[in-house]
Amino acid sequence: MMRRIGVLTSGGDAPGMNYAVMSVAKAARYYGMSLIGIKRGYNGTLCRSHNIADDMVELDLDTILDIADQPGTYLRTARCLDFLKPEMRAHAVNNIHEMGVEGIVVIGGDGSYHGAMELCALGIPCVGIPGTIDNDLAYTENTLGFDTAVNSCVEDIRAIRATSRSHDRPGVVEVMGRHCGDIALRAAASTGAEICLVPEVPWSIQEVADRLCRLIDGGNPRATVVVAEGAWDSMQPTDWQHYLMEQGARAHDDSAISTEYLAKVLKYKCKAEARPTVLGYTQRGRQPSAYDSWFAFEAGNLAVNLLRNGIGNQVIGIKDGRVYYMPIQMALQQKREFNLSLYNMINSL
Ligand code: F6P
Numbered sequence: 001m002m003r004r005i006g007v008l009t010s011g012g013d014a015p016g017m018n019y020a021v022m023s024v025a026k027a028a029r030y031y032g033m034s035l036i037g038i039k040r041g042y043n044g045t046l047c048r049s050h051n052i053a054d055d056m057v058e059l060d061l062d063t064i065l066d067i068a069d070q071p072g073t074y075l076r077t078a079r080c081l082d083f084l085k086p087e088m089r090a091h092a093v094n095n096i097h098e099m100g101v102e103g104i105v106v107i108g109g110d111g112s113y114h115g116a117m118e119l120c121a122l123g124i125p126c127v128g129i130p131g132t133i134d135n136d137l138a139y140t141e142n143t144l145g146f147d148t149a150v151n152s153c154v155e156d157i158r159a160i161r162a163t164s165r166s167h168d169r170p171g172v173v174e175v176m177g178r179h180c181g182d183i184a185l186r187a188a189a190s191t192g193a194e195i196c197l198v199p200e201v202p203w204s205i206q207e208v209a210d211r212l213c214r215l216i217d218g219g220n221p222r223a224t225v226v227v228a229e230g231a232w233d234s235m236q237p238t239d240w241q242h243y244l245m246e247q248g249a250r251a252h253d254d255s256a257i258s259t260e261y262l263a264k265v266l267k268y269k270c271k272a273e274a275r276p277t278v279l280g281y282t283q284r285g286r287q288p289s290a291y292d293s294w295f296a297f298e299a300g301n302l303a304v305n306l307l308r309n310g311i312g313n314q315v316i317g318i319k320d321g322r323v324y325y326m327p328i329q330m331a332l333q334q335k336r337e338f339n340l341s342l343y344n345m346i347n348s349l
Pocket of ligand 1: 177284
């Protein structure tokens with residue numbers, strides 16, 4: 001039976017991380033284990049601060065209860081490139097042993113899961129909770145923070161549609177998701193947006209302009225285009241090069257490709273006053289939704305139960321609406337399936 005465990009948050013912060021830490025703290029207290037908060041992701045395990053409390057500190061349940069439903073992460077987060085070096089990981093393992101930490105709950109995305117797998121291989125049992133707004137982990141129906149991020153986008157896109165409607169002009173809205181279009185897809189479907197662009201499906205400016213022009217001609221001058229931040233990667237290059245040349249701009253200037261740029265092209269091609277908005281980090285900084293809080297609560301409790309039963313090398317997710325766990329490696333090998341039929345529905349109806 002473990003007497004002391006650790007918890008860390010790593011990668012981009014996600015709404016619900018604090019709630020998950022609270023749940024871990026409650027379960028640890030219930031089972032008579034002490035809990036060490038590891039600061040700034042895996043950086044804390046390297047103990048490089050002047051004051052050890054900036055790296056690893058015993059967590060006080062009352063403090064955690066006070067901030068449980070706050071956005072961001074109380075433990076702080078960071079990406080830790082040094083953790084890719086075997087000698088640094090060996091150093092981390094020594095520090096973890098020295099602190100008497102016998103297992104770790106890792107809250108983060110797939111990069112954090114790779115770190116957890118390495119620690120497991122070095123004898124530190126870890127259990128992962130999928131904390132990332134992107135929803136880019138195939139083994140779970142939802143990642144922690146995704147629902148809140150989508151709700152944040154929905155609130156903002158509704159506001160943008162209200163002003164677009166008032167002026168009868170289109171809106172182009174960029175949401176987060178560097179490699180995964182799920183936030184864009186769900187937010188577009190939930191707001192009645194007419195066009196959705198994602199990194200998973202190739203698209204061209206010509207097609208987007210054609211659809212927008214058809215919408216305008218058909219009596220809808222206020223359509224919304226929702227663009228995932230990573231959608232530029234799946235854009236077919238010929239159209240924008242052609243347009244930039246028409247405008248006398250440098251065709252190889254990649255910095256010109258942006259939401260503002262897309263709005264400009266649509267303005268030019270469809271003769272419509274399209275307006276761009278980049279929603280940005282507000283999506284990460286919201287208070288967790290009820291759904292994310294529920295997931296964080298069950299996941300934190302399950303993580304502690306697994307560790308106290310000596311089961312490491314696992315990640316927690318949602319399947320058929322229920323919280324479950326599976327081996328990290330198996331989870332990372334699963335292939336994501338993009339919801340193409342929803343995508344087609346949005347872009348054709
Ligand atoms: O947390 C995931 C995410 O928000 C991605 O959607 C985005 O591309 C990335 O993080 C941005 O991270 P940062 O700017 O904090 O490095």
